[in-house]
Amino acid sequence: MAFLSIERDGGIVTATMNQPETRNALTGNSAVQELVQLCEELRLDSSAKVLILTGAGPVFSSGGNVKDMQRFFDDAVTPDQICNEYRNGIQRVPLALARLDVPVICAVNGPAVGAGLDLTCMCDIRIASDGATFAESFVRVGIVPGDGGAWLLPRAVGLAKASEMAFTGDAIDAQEALACGLVSRVVPAQELLPTALALARRIAANPGAVMRMTKRLLREGQGSSLASLLELSAGYQALAHKTADHREAVTAFIEKRKPQFA
Known part of the structure; x- marks a missing residue:
């Protein structure tokens, strides 16, 4: 099953992470490859004007698949192999989005956890449902932000707030995300995609x-x-x-x- 469900309306492309059964986890599946491929396709497509990224189901993205991390317990898996897996895996996503010169709107429909939060920070504009939450929760499972979160999050909310979020792993709600500048607006859940599409149309109307x-x-x-x-x-x-x-x-x-x- 494909990770992304993609729809297009003129120059506006909507990509929905569509594996709600895994809470739209970004590892242990084809998520990385599909996100990187989409970015490359849109980068080369001069008719593409705006990308909207959102999630299906109640969760935007739970980030890394924690159950899948158990395989790293095996002594046969070396630190060097793990480094290369990150370099050739999840770390390709922030690089691909950084190369993409099409504006990206992130419509955060629910919890954005760990790499899921960092994925929102890779986008240009973030709009949140009033039920969305955000957690830089890597420390809670004994790891560090391996996907660039330590670079991305401080640029979104400032170093002090990013440090508080990263050191505690605590989640913040949509209103706190708005107050600290992580998102630019908060809307009722049923208005999330219409709001993102309306903004996308305003952007796409420009050269x-x-x-x-x-x-x-x-x-x-x-x-x-x-x-x-x-x-x-x-x-x-x-x-x-x-x-x-x-x-x-x-x-x-x-x-x-x-x-x-x-």
């Missing part, structure tokens, strides 16, 4: 090529100097000024009409 460049600048800005980002911005702006969409946007503004983008 796709410029949207991708804007996302690249936002991502590059997290790790580069101001001078480096300004230079990259100048280069992207030179490209943007020469696009047909820019010409159409300026012409429509002057003519006081709605622009028609390709």
